Amino acid sequence: MYPVNYNPISFMSTKYVFVSGGVTSSLGKGIISASLAKLLQARNLRVTIQKFDPYINVDPGTLNPYEHGECYVTEDGAETDLDLGHYERFLNVFTSKANNVTTGRIYRSVIHKEREGAYLGKTVQIVPHITDEIKRRMLLLGNTGDYDVIITELGGTVGDIESLPFLEAVRQLQWELPKEDCVLIHLTLVPYLNAAKELKTKPTQHSVRTLQQDGLQPDIIVCRTEHPIPSDMRRKVALFCNVKPNAVIESMDAKTIYEVPLTMMKEKLDEIVLEKFALKNLPAPNLDRWNDFLHRLFNPEHEVDIALVGKYVELQDAYKSILESFIHAGAENKCKVNVHSIHSEYVDASNVAEKLGGMDAVLVAPGFGERGLEGKIESVRYARENGIPFFGICLGMQMAVVEYARNVLGMKDATTAEIRPNSPNPVIDLMEEQKSLTAKGGTMRLGAYKCRLEEGTLARMIYGKDMISERHRHRYEVNGKYVEALAAAGLKPSGRNPETGLVEIVEIPEHPFFIAVQFHPELKSTPENPQPIFVAFVKAAMEYKEKKQK
Numbered sequence: 001m002y003p004v005n006y007n008p009i010s011f012m013s014t015k016y017v018f019v020s021g022g023v024t025s026s027l028g029k030g031i032i033s034a035s036l037a038k039l040l041q042a043r044n045l046r047v048t049i050q051k052f053d054p055y056i057n058v059d060p061g062t063l064n065p066y067e068h069g070e071c072y073v074t075e076d077g078a079e080t081d082l083d084l085g086h087y088e089r090f091l092n093v094f095t096s097k098a099n100n101v102t103t104g105r106i107y108r109s110v111i112h113k114e115r116e117g118a119y120l121g122k123t124v125q126i127v128p129h130i131t132d133e134i135k136r137r138m139l140l141l142g143n144t145g146d147y148d149v150i151i152t153e154l155g156g157t158v159g160d161i162e163s164l165p166f167l168e169a170v171r172q173l174q175w176e177l178p179k180e181d182c183v184l185i186h187l188t189l190v191p192y193l194n195a196a197k198e199l200k201t202k203p204t205q206h207s208v209r210t211l212q213q214d215g216l217q218p219d220i221i222v223c224r225t226e227h228p229i230p231s232d233m234r235r236k237v238a239l240f241c242n243v244k245p246n247a248v249i250e251s252m253d254a255k256t257i258y259e260v261p262l263t264m265m266k267e268k269l270d271e272i273v274l275e276k277f278a279l280k281n282l283p284a285p286n287l288d289r290w291n292d293f294l295h296r297l298f299n300p301e302h303e304v305d306i307a308l309v310g311k312y313v314e315l316q317d318a319y320k321s322i323l324e325s326f327i328h329a330g331a332e333n334k335c336k337v338n339v340h341s342i343h344s345e346y347v348d349a350s351n352v353a354e355k356l357g358g359m360d361a362v363l364v365a366p367g368f369g370e371r372g373l374e375g376k377i378e379s380v381r382y383a384r385e386n387g388i389p390f391f392g393i394c395l396g397m398q399m400a401v402v403e404y405a406r407n408v409l410g411m412k413d414a415t416t417a418e419i420r421p422n423s424p425n426p427v428i429d430l431m432e433e434q435k436s437l438t439a440k441g442g443t444m445r446l447g448a449y450k451c452r453l454e455e456g457t458l459a460r461m462i463y464g465k466d467m468i469s470e471r472h473r474h475r476y477e478v479n480g481k482y483v484e485a486l487a488a489a490g491l492k493p494s495g496r497n498p499e500t501g502l503v504e505i506v507e508i509p510e511h512p513f514f515i516a517v518q519f520h521p522e523l524k525s526t527p528e529n530p531q532p533i534f535v536a537f538v539k540a541a542m543e544y545k546e547k548k549q550k
């Protein structure tokens, strides 16, 4: 699907990079991993990234977004950590179920095997049985032969009880794999103490010592810092932590995550990794398309204000992929997109004009449950009645349908069965195949499905083709019984699943720009391939703003 122009180096064995984190969480291991991957990919290597998460949930699908942010969905329908979104956005290639493993999944397979009798007579233990299963999964993608380099991000922080089996597995692998096939990068924090006006390396020393106690010696130390690290300080870290001074890498806060591959290139992170792998004579990284994107991002000629109406707005990570999609679509349009988070719980008829009146476009976000639903419906109404460009995603699309049924069809009690299962007018209803399901984990309609676009519609114009594929994560759907009445009243279905006829897109041809989709287009937007609906939506916001100013 994505353009792939690889020149595999067929004679080399698969190389493994492990990335651990110390001192504190949220240092950006995912971005460092993705940036290194980008640099290696830009040298024509075939690279993928996988994340090992230490929690017991089998996957993050059942987690509240307040816990770990957005749940990212892959083509093959895996519900994964949001870091996989970064991997796809940086590398421009798909990940899969195999790219995200949790402690829960590891234990589930070991316990399953134990019940089947695979370990008959043996005591099943963390070492070797759990660590064997971790190692098996760490090597799984490497064994496909599809990749030259596998980067494994180890979730959690060194020193946590729950990260130990992962670190132990890496320790064993370092002995089992050829020496030049394994590199361990440790990411730490070098804090700046304002009172002393000094950077401090002690937390890094302690964190490396903890790793050493677990039998691991990092090859490269990446130091997150708010201030440049002087060379004598790098030498100090090198001396205390058994690495070469050039393997102490500074990672300063960047303007945007998309700049990090360039800062890592300046620090020669990729060169040091390749040196450890004894890989010579690779071409210099070709980052032309990436640089082109950054150039457009940093030199906008327009600016728009777009409302993001949702209920998890306190936590930016909950809408990660949507926010990133706006960055990609903004750059494509050379337009700075100011996203204004609007808490749907506090939107009602009395204040909607005040909250949305100054906006150039309105996006109503995905979500689950009753909280904030009425505010979403009110936001749709305001955008629809005032000709403001509107984009609804998943629950946002479902609320657009409810709003139309209530306020245009006059069906005052129209709602979604998600909050009123016995409603007389469930314009959004539980999908047939969902009705018999009781388990909550991994049971939604997940992953990529095809969608056929109707000739002459906005959707068809935006995508420029009649068949598309987008990713899904939902249980409810537009109720087929109401589609005809809604269409006759002006809310047209413009995209349907070719097999089931399920309505995936609705739009209002009478409106300047009103589109709502059941799928999650934000999951496939990348800097090098911005998602078409987001691009068109930002453009519509620019046009709306221009008209307003005249």
Ligand code: GLN
Pocket: 365, 366, 367, 368, 369, 393, 394, 395, 396, 418, 473, 474, 475, 476, 477
């Ligand atoms: N709660 C809705 C459903 O399950 C929408 C899901 C979503 O927005 N991802 O269908």
